[in-house]
Amino acid sequence: MAITGIGSGMDVNGMVKALLNAEAAPKTLQLDRLEKATTTKVSALGQFRSALSTFQESLEKLNDPALFEKRSATSSAKDIVSITADSKAVAGNYNVQVFNLAQTSKVALAGVDNARDALGSGTLTINVGEESLDIDVADGSLTDIRDAINAAGKEMGLSATIVTDPSGASGSRLVLSSTTSGTDTDISVAVSADATGELGGLAFAPPSGVDADFQPSPLDAENPRAARVISYSRDANFAVDGINLSSASNTVEDAIEGVTLTLKAAQSKEALDNAETVSLGVSQDKAGVKKSITDFVDAYNKMLDSVSALTNVTSVGGDDGEPLAAALVGDSSVRSFMSAMRSELGSPAAGEGIRILADLGISTQRDGKLGVDSDKLDKALDDNFEQVNSFFTGEQGLMARLDNKIKPYTETGGILENRTKALQNTLSGVDDQRESLTLRLGKLESRLFAQFNAMDALVSQMSSTSSFLTAQLDSLPGVVNQNKK
Incomplete structure (x- = not known):
């Protein structure tokens, strides 16, 4: 690509670039404006849809009959x-x-010298009320028995620990605990008749007829290793x-x-x-219902703030400045939605008692938002709780009616989704037009360079011819060359 014409000395590249810019500028400016406006509207519709969906969630909460049953x-x-x-x-x-x-059973079995010494063989049957657990012992120690009980007794809420007296007077004891409370669920331990060694000493049956205020007695000084009840089960x-x-x-x-x-x-x-x-x-639970009602009012007002921000016209620079218009100013979808909301909020419900929001102390303020008279709402909940329930809930309740007005806008394939898709198609069209413009400018560039190069070659040829003729004329007799000195 030539930068300066060889024959003419002209800035061919600069001239071509200037012509291309002049050709592209109007279309590029048009596409930039269209893309910016379309992108802004897509974003605004997304914000509008999000605001409606959030408000819709508050309707679902207040339309729950369980709220009024709490x-x-x-x-x-x-x-x-x-x-x-x-x-x-x-x-x-x-x-x-x-x-x-209610209390659970806990017992300490007879003490032994060492928790790790083998006690003998046999079967321990541990009873907790009507449930029982068999533990087979084969030359096992107190530690082995504890581990077996903890592994097998989980499902029936039975556990075992070992408590050892450092002085040795009480020895090491197996302490059994149950999570089952109630009368007649005390722990007892039976040992099979064929038990060997010291295993039989672990048998225990709690005394009956104990007073409900039973407290564990001090250790028996004469037999400190005797089995004892720590707590009786009772209702x-x-x-x-x-x-x-x-x-x-x-x-x-x-x-x-x-x-x-x-x-x-x-x-x-x-x-x-x-x-x-x-x-x-x-x-x-009137307080819970009141909170849900005020949450609904707050959600409506918050949605109104979002809509206002998307439809505002802001003055700039006094009377002479051009105002800034938000993306959805004059938008038909927003206008029709807000009209439907205001109409439904003011429509009276069927029946007697609570028929409109004003009966609950909820009224429209100057700025279009809803306000709540707390005292009047409390009185309505106290005097007409069931009517408040039917006013808000059910297929004909206010929440369902408002939700039916919102669904066409927020649902899949609804008004806002279809409008967004149409705008996205517009953006795709802008991309296509930019691509077409680029191709057209490429062809124009090639044509301009061809024309300028042809012109440059012609100028170069004419310059050569002029130089030749000048030289010939200068060599003719009688011709005076003014440049010669």
């Missing part, structure tokens, strides 16, 4: 008894007394509204329908003697 449960002494309630629970108040907690004993009840577990699920009581501590003797009770309350 119960709030309170206890005046959570350290003694806590309470939870499900949708089956009836609102009410209860007085509870806790006499004693929890408590009273609900003066009715005495018992439970094998400290988690009580069937005393009051839909209510779960967790007994955590027995009341003091003084409290029981004074007939002190723990007050429990079950009520509809």
